[in-house]
Amino acid sequence: MLKIATGHSEDPETHSATPEALDMAVAGLDGAVPKAALVFAGIDTDLREMVSIIRDRYPDIELSGCTTDGELSEVGGFLEDSVVITLFASDVVDFTVGVGVGAAENPSQATAQAVAMARGKTDKDPALCIATPEGIGTNIQFILDGLRAALGAEFPIVGGAAADQLRFTQTSQFCNDEIVSNAVVVMLLSGPLIHSCGVATGYTGLGNRHLVTKAEGAVIHEIGGKPAVDLYSDYVQSHSIFFPLAVYVPERGGMVLSTPQRFDKDTGSIHLVNPIPADSEVQIATASRDEIIDAARLAGEQAVKAFPSGVPEAALIFSCAGRRAALGTRTNEEYTSLTQSIGKRIPTAGFYTYGEICPPEPDSTSLTHTNALVAVLLGTAAGT
Structure with missing residues (x-):
């Protein structure tokens, strides 16, 4: 029972x-x-x-x-x-x-x-x-x-x-x-x-993949040699936690999502929930509420x-x-x-x-x- x-x-x-x-x-x-x-x-x-x-x-x-x-x-x-x-x-x-x-x-x-x-x-x-x-x-x-x-x-x-x-x-x-x-x-x-x-999840990747070029723990400093926050400015024109970052993990055969906690406009860094290693391929993920x-x-x-x-x-x-x-x-x-x-x-x-x-x-x-x-x-x- x-x-x-x-x-x-x-x-x-x-x-x-x-x-x-x-x-x-x-x-x-x-x-x-x-x-x-x-x-x-x-x-x-x-x-x-x-x-x-x-x-x-x-x-x-x-x-x-x-x-x-x-x-x-x-x-x-x-x-x-x-x-x-x-x-x-x-x-x-x-x-x-x-x-x-x-x-x-x-x-x-x-x-x-x-x-x-x-x-x-x-x-x-x-x-x-x-x-x-x-x-x-x-x-x-x-x-x-x-x-x-x-x-x-x-x-x-x-x-x-x-x-x-x-x-x-x-x-x-x-x-x-x-x-x-x-x-x-x-x-x-x-x-x-x-x-x-x-x-x-319901989420899919938006645009191209980009290489993380500088990261420390759960903080990404640079993507493609540019301030990490620029990726969000380029694709969604906003710095929003509603757009998680998709990280490609080859051994899992797909992407894992990580939610931004905050965007540091002074340093250009993104603080995420999960650590993201340098040399990872990432792209912004998006999903409608539906x-x-x-x-x-x-x-x-x-x-x-x-x-x-x-x-x-x-x-x-x-x-x-x-x-x-x-x-x-x-x-x-x-x-x-x-x-x-x-x-x-x-x-x-x-x-x-x-x-x-x-x-x-x-x-x-x-x-x-x-x-x-x-x-x-x-x-x-x-x-x-």
């Missing part, structure tokens, strides 16, 4: 929002006792109070999650400054969480600590990792590399980096009673779990097609904060588009992230994504 249920509240007061969301999720379990909680919360939530309310009611529950750039569920669709609580109950699947600190300084150590803590609480074989790491000041690729080193190169890892409504000041991650920053938090699902993923919204449906279709058997018990959604910024008042249409493929009644929880993780195809290696929507379907094998 596997039962998953979601509660969602936009009450501005944490002391009332948390019980409302929790009660809603508990009711959806139909009497089953929750083993774990996955929690996504607005950045201004009283996180200590929220965690205390959940853990006071269920002291032994395994809790993980993070702050967000906006929350998603089948209950409320897209909301900001809200609390989403997903409860997991099962007599065949174990749910264990772990945390590792110092994600920016030593991602391999942080990921190893998180995975070791989670694996040490179950004797079942892990089937899926849900990661909610720090999203500011870290390299999400290094975090994924660490998770793959700890779990296995081909082990399925999904999730999203914690966010803070594009303030870029501080995010938080939750692991049981701990509320931390600059950390990696994981939830391992172990036992006869089945799952599938879909991922799509194309971004339709990509959500496509991601859902991929996940439904790849689901091994039966009917999914729930869906998890990780969508980029850059997509939310581009969609503006049409953000809720992205979730509505997704329901065209996964259905409206399936328990669903998700958030807008500072970077997404999932395998791009069934049985493929988990990769990092940006400006993407990731849909993850969960269930159990027949007869369990």
Whole structure:
């Protein structure tokens, strides 16, 4: 048996929002006792109070999650400054969480600590990792590399980096009673779990590719020997985060998107979410709001097609904060588009992230994504 249920509240007061969301999720379990909680919360939530309310009611529950750039569920669709609580109950699947600190300084150590803590609480074989790491000041690729080193190169890892409504000041991650920053938090699902993923962006490259001639970490100084910001001036006549940079990665056979955080007109540099090495080929990427919204449906279709058997018990959604910024008042249409493929009644929880993780195809290696929507379907094998 596997039962998953979601509660969602936009009450501005944490002391009332948390019980409302929790009660809603508990009711959806139909009497089953929750083993774990996955929690996504607005950045201004009283996180200590929220965690205390959940853990006071269920002291032994395994809790993980993070702050967000906006929350998603089948209950409320897209909301900001809200609390989403997903409860997991099962007599065949174990749910264990772990945390590792110092994600920016030593991602391999942080990921190893998180995975070791989670694996040490179950004797079942892990089937899926849900990661909610720090999203500011870290390299999400290094975090994924660490998770793959700890779990296995081909082990399925999904999730999203914690966010803070594009303030870029501080995010938080939750692991049981701990509320931390600059950390990696994981939830391992172990036992006869089945799952599938879909991922799509809707973006395409604009114009020609150009060579990055000077870069340092996540800052591009020059493209084609000219100030990096000139590329945006030449193609779109504006310096806008709504146009991500497409970076061509030959080993992935295509482009990876990176969202600009800011444009420095004094130095001509572009500060991006992800590090971009010099000698990379890049071009500006563009998508209409309709194309971004339709990509959500496509991601859902991929996940439904790849689901091994039966009917999914729930869906998890990780969508980029850059997509939310581009969609503006049409953000809720992205979730509505997704329901065209996964259905409206399936328990669903998700958030807008500072970077997404999932395998791009069934049985493929988990990769990092940006400006993407990731849909993850969960269930159990027949007869369990």
